[in-house]
Amino acid sequence: MSVDKDTVRRVAHLARIDVDEAALEPLSKELSAILSFAEQLAEVNVDGVEPMTSVTPMALKRRQDEVTDGGIQDKILANAPDTREGFFAVPKVVE
């Protein structure tokens, strides 16, 4: 499987990572190499095999649906790059 420059551009956008035009070509080679390596999986007969969704056979625990913490706004905001009036602040989202 080879990944072309347009695909890299699309994937970079999906991943929300700015990629310079000049970096697209080398990235397409690197990503192609990794995906070619994974091509080996096509040899395996997986007919009737269930995909693994749980590492160990255990039922997820349940608990009462109740508030167990809160009231820590200052801690939540402590590491934010920008805050205003108790909120996270971001650049303008709507025109």
Add this chain to the structure above:
Amino acid sequence: MGELASLTLSDARDKLRAGDITSREITEDCLASIEAASELNAFSQVTADKALGMADAADARLKAGDAPDLCGAPLGIKDLFCTEGVNSQAASNILTDFKPQYESTVTSQLWRDGAVMLGKLNMDEFAMGSSNETSAYGPVTSPWRRPESNTPLTPGGSSGGSAASVSADLCLAATGTDTGGSIRQPAAFTGIVGVKPTYGRCSRWGIVAFASSLDQAGPMTKSVRDGAIMLKAMTGHDPKDSTSADIAVPDFEAALTGDIRGKTIGIPKEYRLDQMPEEIEALWADGRAMLSDAGAKIVDISLPHTKYALPAYYIIAPAEASSNLARYDGVRYGARADLVAADGVEDMYQKTRAQGFGDEVKRRIMIGAYVLSAGYYDAYYLRAQKVRTLIKRDFEQVFADGVDAILTPATPSAAFGLGEVGGDDPIQMYLNDVFTVTVNLAGLPGVAVPTGTNSEGLPMGLQLIGRPWEEADMLNTAYALEQAAGFAAKPDRWW
């Protein structure tokens, strides 16, 4: 300097309890050793004041009697663990200045037992790497060198700072995490013991997530006994991690009798690689003989899907990483890129992630986004998850046939020089995990034990893979192997 820092956890415990030494003395010796070893770049941050405060509290507790095993033992903590009020950056620029407001469950249990935090340890960025070269702090240099050579060697990765600092006696032991081999490979490269427990044994709460279905924390120590002691403190059920197992934690140390008579050890034929160095082949044969001499029954086994473990891993781990690392968006924590007035929220995401993530992390996020995207999900991700089922089934089959543990090499070679592997070809670096990654995919426990050195005097290790939840039995086999191998090499101090 360095005499107390070179103690094992078990020796330190006995001397502390006897009142022969104090935690403050060991801690001061570790801090002096760390300062003298700045060339190794093993620590990303030293928390000296905190360490001395914790040491004094431990000494008071020891004096009062009935102190836990780890009370007073100075440890290094991989930068992947969130430590309250102390920078925790996963060796990434995107988490610059991130100070967690909470403590990870694993580290909180270590402090509960009186252990002392010396500081945070360097690692590959977000634990993505096998040589510690992807770190935003710069690479760690191994304390080991080839004879008559100044070439800096890798301590392995991603827990490279942990491996280097334990091996160089900067701390008594360290925490690591293992997603594809990140505890066991660096342990093997530096001549120490590294334990990756069964998936679910250690809580993942407060550990920066890489690939959630594969990540497990574990101890990196100077002996198997130390691994058993520290593992006990790190494990146990945690309601804050829904995959944490609610089953009893045994006394791992009490299981170390060294008696493995009647145990069945499997030797998987698929782990014999074409281009494997003869020294690794010989090491493996020696290990087999040691376990046989100790009374174990050695049987040849087959794990037919081994070959597909690495390709499956390099689909599954990046897929999970692309999802986990979506949270680094410059809004809630970490660094935000400098923006111009015209930039909108989308520009903020894209610039922040472009500046904050290193190349290997970007590659993996993009691979993950690709294999999860419409049109490719079935061909890549779903197929890899099915292959993962088959890999796990291989192990279930041999365990059902009566195998107690599996013996393999830990790594396909001894440590390599910084800059020698990878470059334009990321796959070359990925091949380091060929013997360890199956264990993560199947959720099993594994341990790397140093058993020999190569012709250049560099350490090499063997891996034992245990049945799920049977770390105690696995560690006892590792103990027997350690006793038989008698590995005692130490790096010559050049730093």
